[in-house]
Every structure is written in C-alpha cells, then in structure tokens.
Amino acid sequence: MKTRLFKIAKALGLFALSRRLTQGGLRILCYHGIWLGEGHYGNFLFMSPEKFAARMAFLARAGYPLLPLGEAVERLRAGSLPAGATAITIDDGWHGTYRHMLPALEAHRLPATVYVTTYCAEKQYPVFDLVVRYLLDRGAGQELDLAALGIAGAGRVRLDTPEARGAAGEAIMAHGREALDGAGCHAFGARLAAALGFDYDALVARRIFHLMSPAELADAVERGFDIQLHTHRHRTPLDDPEALAREIADNRARLEPIAKRRLHHFCYPSGVYERKIWPQLEALEIESATTIEQGINFADAPVLGLKRLLDGQDVELIEFEAELCGFIELTRRLRRPFRRSVGGTTAAEHAAG
Structure with a gap:
C-alpha cells in the first residue's frame, strides 16, 4: 500500500514539487554495512552489494549535488547549500564497506564519510x-x-x-x-x-562481523574516503563526562594518524545522545554530530543533532526517492501539528476526568 501511494504521488508530480519545496535542506544519507554471508541478515544494518551499487548508480544520475560531509555542514551553517544538497555517511567501518561500498562509490566518484569505531578495528575481533x-x-x-x-x-x-x-x-x-x-x-x-x-x-x-583493519582504513583514506569519529568502543557514556572524553580521545588517537589531519565530525553510536552533552562535544572540538533520527536538515537544525535518511535492504527505490525528494519530510511536518493537537486534547480530557 505504501509503495502504491508513493508511485501515485510521483506520477502526480508531488515528488518534483516536494523537491522544490525542500531544496534548501541538507539530506544526509545513512548506511551501515554490506552483508557478506548467505541470504541476508539485518535491514538497516546491512545491505547486499548489488543493492548498494544500484543505489549509488541512482544517486549519480538523480541530479542531487553530492557534497563531502564537512563542506555540507559548513554550507548548511552559512546558508549557501546548493539546491538538494546531499551527503553520504556510513557507520561503523565494516570490512564489507571496504570490499564493496568503496568500489561502488569510486565507480561514480561520489564522496562519502565513514564513521569508524576503533577497538574491534584495532584488535580485529568480530563484533x-x-x-x-x-x-x-x-x-x-x-x-x-x-x-x-x-x-x-x-x-x-x-x-x-x-x-x-x-x-x-x-x-x-x-x-x-x-x-x-x-x-x-x-x-x-x-x-x-x-x-x-x-x-x-x-x-x-569470512570477516562477516569484522571492521576494517588499520591497513584497510589507510588504503580507504588514500582512495578518497573521509573517516570520522564514532567512539573507540561504540558507546556514548551520557552521564560520565570523563568516560565520554576518553572514548573520543581514544578514537581520535587511532584515526588521526591514519587520516593525517584533525577530525571534527562525530556520529552517536546506536543513535544514543542527549542535548546535555553538546557543550562537552563543543569543548572537544566536535563541529557536527549525526543521529539516526529521520529527516532533512534545514537552516535551524542543530549541528550536534543532525538528522539522516536511513537506507537499508528492505527500503524500495520508490521509498528512497520519496525520502530524498522531501515528500516524506513534508508529510512528517504536516502530521506534527495534528499529533500535538491530539495529544493536547487527550491530556485535557484525562485532566477533566
């Protein structure tokens, strides 16, 4: 039913209209890894190599300006994004990312950022x-x-x-x-x-649940991959400032010698975050941080709470198009006042009762 509705909306020109209405927003795509085993396992965690390659081919011809993450965040702040600006991000740094995602990105000369968690990458234990x-x-x-x-x-x-x-x-x-x-x-x-x-x-x-090795990370950097921060042990200690600082420091200590530059962009492991840690992240020289909350980022978006568009194995191309053009974003925004209204009415009824 959802797929059918998206196809009707596209045929009626609503995708094109949504793209114009949301053209000032930054779309940050979120991927995870490539499944290297038999059959398939996971949805948003892993994709097939074939599906990811097809998605990158679609992006290459869809006419959305693909920007490196750092440039995209800077231009979001400055209000100078090109219409439909899009950035590609990939979480964790899986071995399958190196084997299949990097070649697919290279084939279309698409920039991408991979947020790397480093303990299992360094030790080469499976997760x-x-x-x-x-x-x-x-x-x-x-x-x-x-x-x-x-x-x-x-x-x-x-x-x-x-x-x-x-x-x-x-x-x-x-x-x-x-x-x-x-x-x-x-x-x-x-x-x-x-x-x-x-x-x-x-x-x-088979390294199905392995992250890239330091040598693979170094090769990815040489080939144009932007690597950024994702904590050392894939955790965000929200109530322990010293532990959070140590996680980011340990992560930086492993990645910056590979990247050969200072790293300033961060992804919350498993999407876990609270606004109370934003001042600490700023003190740690974090310039942007991405969540796994769905949505497009406009000029008022907090750069330490950036939303992304999650893509996965079970996401059909028409649904991906609906997210990318902003059609789903607009439907979300249309639903919000209704939800607040319903919630307020319900609360009032409970209070009166």
Missing part, C-alpha cells in the same frame, strides 16, 4: 554483540544451556521465539560487558557457536 545475535537467530528452535557457558543465574532456554532469543542475547551481551575483555568475548563466541553446532572459525575467516 561480539552481532555475533551473539546472529548465532542465536540461526540457532532458532534449539535449546541452549546458558549456565554451561558460564552465565551466572541462568539456565536452559529454548530459542523458539524472537523474544526468547532476544532475552538470551541480552544475558550473554551483559555478561560480555561485565565480565569479559575483547579476547574473552572472542573465546565466548567460539563456545557459543560450538554449543549451537556452527563453525566459528569459518565465520571469522
């Missing part, structure tokens, strides 16, 4: 939380003895439902955060895979 979720999902229907894996207070669990697998995953990931270092998480992943009957070494060898 533990994703390994856990993937193994549990692939082990659907099996029984898992969490106590035998060393998780205190846990027992046997049937992985029959998404809820059961999610709860088991939370218990395992909490154990990883509280009791294990990187090497310990890596060893635990091997034990979990064995318990579920999977070949962990084969998973590791």
